[in-house]
Amino acid sequence: xxxxxxxxxxxxxxxxxxxxxAVHNVSLTIHHNxxxxxxxxxxxxxxxxMNILGCLDSPTNGHYRLNDQNVATLDESALxxxxxxxxxxxxxxxxxxxxxxxxxxVMQPLIYLGIPFNERKNLAIEALAxxxxxxxxxxxxxxxxxxxxxxxxxxxxxxxxxxxxLADEPxxxxxxxxxxxxMRLFDQLHKDGQTIIMxxxxxxxxxxxxxxxxxxxxxxxxxxxxx
Amino acid sequence: xxxxxxxxxxxxLLAIKAHGFRSFLTTLGIIIGVASxxxxxxxxxxxxxxxxxEFENLGTNTLTIRADTxxxxxxxxxxxxxxxxxxxxxxxNVTGIDSMTPTYQGFGRVREIKFGSQMEVSNVxxxxxxxxxxxSLYIDQGRFITLDDDKKSxxxxxxxxxxxxKLNLPSQPLGQFIQIAGEWFKxxxxxxxxxxxxxxxxxxxxxxxxxxxxxLIGRQxxxxxxxxxxxxxxxxxxxxxxxxxxxxxxxxxxxxxQIDDFKIQTPEQLKSSFTSIIDGITMVLGGIVSxxxxxxxxxxxxxxxxxxxxxxxxxxxxxAIGAKRHHILMQFLIEAVVLSLLGGLIGIALxxxxxxxxxxxxxxxxxxxxxxxxxxxAFGFSAGVGVVFGIIPAAKAANLKPIDALxxx
Ligand SMILES: Nc1ncnc2c1ncn2[C@@H]1O[C@H](COP(=O)(O)OP(=O)(O)OP(=O)(O)O)[C@@H](O)[C@H]1O
Ligand SMILES: [Mg+2]
Numbered sequence: 336x337x338x339x340x341x342x343x344x345x346x347x348x349x350x351x352x353x354x355x356x357a358v359h360n361v362s363l364t365i366h367h368n369x370x371x372x373x374x375x376x377x378x379x380x381x382x383x384x385m386n387i388l389g390c391l392d393s394p395t396n397g398h399y400r401l402n403d404q405n406v407a408t409l410d411e412s413a414l415x416x417x418x419x420x421x422x423x424x425x426x427x428x429x430x431x432x433x434x435x436x437x438x439x440x441v442m443q444p445l446i447y448l449g450i451p452f453n454e455r456k457n458l459a460i461e462a463l464a465x466x467x468x469x470x471x472x473x474x475x476x477x478x479x480x481x482x483x484x485x486x487x488x489x490x491x492x493x494x495x496x497x498x499x500x501l502a503d504e505p506x507x508x509x510x511x512x513x514x515x516x517x518m519r520l521f522d523q524l525h526k527d528g529q530t531i532i533m534x535x536x537x538x539x540x541x542x543x544x545x546x547x548x549x550x551x552x553x554x555x556x557x558x559x560x561x562x
Numbered sequence: 563x564x565x566x567x568x569x570x571x572x573x574x575l576l577a578i579k580a581h582g583f584r585s586f587l588t589t590l591g592i593i594i595g596v597a598s599x600x601x602x603x604x605x606x607x608x609x610x611x612x613x614x615x616e617f618e619n620l621g622t623n624t625l626t627i628r629a630d631t632x633x634x635x636x637x638x639x640x641x642x643x644x645x646x647x648x649x650x651x652x653x654x655n656v657t658g659i660d661s662m663t664p665t666y667q668g669f670g671r672v673r674e675i676k677f678g679s680q681m682e683v684s685n686v687x688x689x690x691x692x693x694x695x696x697x698s699l700y701i702d703q704g705r706f707i708t709l710d711d712d713k714k715s716x717x718x719x720x721x722x723x724x725x726x727x728k729l730n731l732p733s734q735p736l737g738q739f740i741q742i743a744g745e746w747f748k749x750x751x752x753x754x755x756x757x758x759x760x761x762x763x764x765x766x767x768x769x770x771x772x773x774x775x776x777x778l779i780g781r782q783x784x785x786x787x788x789x790x791x792x793x794x795x796x797x798x799x800x801x802x803x804x805x806x807x808x809x810x811x812x813x814x815x816x817x818x819x820q821i822d823d824f825k826i827q828t829p830e831q832l833k834s835s836f837t838s839i840i841d842g843i844t845m846v847l848g849g850i851v852s853x854x855x856x857x858x859x860x861x862x863x864x865x866x867x868x869x870x871x872x873x874x875x876x877x878x879x880x881x882a883i884g885a886k887r888h889h890i891l892m893q894f895l896i897e898a899v900v901l902s903l904l905g906g907l908i909g910i911a912l913x914x915x916x917x918x919x920x921x922x923x924x925x926x927x928x929x930x931x932x933x934x935x936x937x938x939x940a941f942g943f944s945a946g947v948g949v950v951f952g953i954i955p956a957a958k959a960a961n962l963k964p965i966d967a968l969x970x971x
Contacts, residue, residue: 386965389882391881391882391964391965391968392963392964392965411886411887412886412887415881415884415885415886415887416884416886418881418882418883418884418964419883419884420884424882424883426968430875430878430879430882430968431879432876432879432880433876434576434577434580443880443883444883444884446569446889447883447884447885447886447889448884491883492883495884
């Protein structure tokens with residue numbers, strides 16, 4: 336059974352008289368434990384795709400089935416549940432809560448899951464340990480390096496054990512040495528069974544994946560698995 | 563839900579702490595509003611306690627009859643009077659009266675008291691022995707005036723304690739002679755101090771027998787008097803009042819369409835008219851203060867809207883990791899309520915402090931007192947202000963679409 340099925344998905348923006356087709360008629364199937372990289376020129380619609388996949392944004396047209404559930408018909412509350420349980424999102428700019436410590440950041444998704452404090456804390460400590468940051472748990476985001484922040488974000492994304500890890504240019508704000516560390520972490524997660532979908536500009540980052548999907552002008556130009 | 567509430571509370575406190583000074587400024591409206599209501603209420607309530615205590619001293623079964631010129635008559639230059647004839651009529655015809663006291667209040671020269679080279683203006687009363695019981699007056703030295711004093715028009719007086727100092731009398735003034743309106747009077751008693759009411763010294767008083775003061779002002783004048791009477795145990799107050807009213811109306815030749823030119827007051831009435839004045843003051847001030855709470859609420863709404871805008875990205879992040887509408891709504895609502903409750907708390911403390919200070923600074927003012935209801939109302943109001951003015955910003959935050967919130971720069 337497919338994890339994700341996209342059928343003729345479009346995202347259009349009406350900008351004055353101009354219709355921007357950020358994503359246009361994309362159909363795509365993604366299975367469990369795939370390791371995918373979206374590549375392509377700037378403005379080709381990669382981030383738009385990720386936001387739709389992550390249920391942060393809704394498509395203007397088309398069908399999106401996640402775990403055999405039609406996402407288009409879900410209300411805001413059910414979508415919040417999906418973002419909480421099924422999806423871990425990692426951003427280029429980390430997007431940590433600035434006033435919360437590393438530990439509190441990782442605990443945050445568990446609040447929405449309704450897990451009691453002590454259990455929340457244990458799960459968060461475990462998730463931080465998985466990214467080798469247990470000794471930084473009391474630090475605020477601005478007391479951490481970029482690579483450390485991204486690892487906190489990864490711990491937060493994974494703490495609810497989601498079925499998909501989505502990462503939009505996860506190494507975009509990091510130097511090459513740190514990028515290598517993050518990618519090593521991704522490779523390990525994939526080996527442990529995690530489904531990973533990422534966006535990148537860099538070929539050597541993309542080469543970590545098993546399947547590369549190249550986008551152009553809102554369409555899929557080339558899908559390495561389809562060849 | 564319960565721990566998510568505790569969670570919201572924690573993050574609300576964090577957010578408030580993060581902008582400590584701004585939070586303080588935000589709550590200033592609430593602080594000032596609540597502080598002024600509490601200060602005013604504490605002062606007014608302190609006043610009302612002391613008035614109530616004052617009325618407790620008057621027996622509950624006493625009536626006071628005094629002249630009360632109707633407005634229409636006053637315009638014609640007439641002055642209503644209660645005279646000794648009225649006194650006689652009542653004492654001859656009304657049953658159920660235990661004791662009755664006429665009181666004449668001296669004026670002009672009859673207020674001037676001399677001792678040696680000292681001169682003092684005092685409240686000079688001519689009355690009878692039962693005045694003491696009716697007015698709960700107690701004797702510190704010597705005795706009160708007696709029936710016999712009255713019968714023989716003795717030149718004796720009982721003085722209030724503050725006159726001892728004012729006239730430079732010896733501290734044991736019994737047997738000393740003082741001069742009133744050029745005549746000599748012997749001091750036979752000193753009353754126990756009654757303190758002050760509304761800043762008026764109640765101990766600057768000279769009491770002499772009624773017949774004595776009559777002889778002092780001349781027998782031929784019909785003095786304007788006040789009549790106090792205490793009812794016997796089984797007397798029906800309404801019955802007595804209506805009988806007196808009928809008698810006085812006929813004495814004063816009042817026709818049907820004319821209204822009473824006198825007032826028969828019970829202590830309850832006096833007390834309730836004071837209470838209604840105080841309640842009125844409290845209401846008016848309460849109204850003014852609720853305007854300042856409104857202003858405070860708008861301040862809170864304003865800053866919460868700013869706070870929502872500032873934290874749009876944070877809201878986006880929370881939504882991206884699974885926060886639902888109610889999580890965000892509760893967080894901002896609780897923040898607004900906590901903010902205004904903090905303001906309320908500071909306001910109550912500040913207001914009480916101000917009230918205590920005011921009642922200490924104003925001479926002869928009773929101590930301030932804050933009733934529990936005022937504190938509860940202040941708390942309720944601040945919480946209400948938080949909810950009412952927090953709901954719009956909170957809803958605005960909760961309704962943000964995750965992608966729009968995340969994209970917000
Ligand atoms: N909110 C929006 N309103 C209007 N147009 C938008 C909006 N978001 C994206 N677009 C347009 O959609 C197109 C695709 O944008 P998208 O962010 O998906 O590109 P991208 O492939 O992620 O680019 P980059 O590599 O620079 O991040 C762009 O032309 C962009 O201008
Ligand atoms: Mg992008």
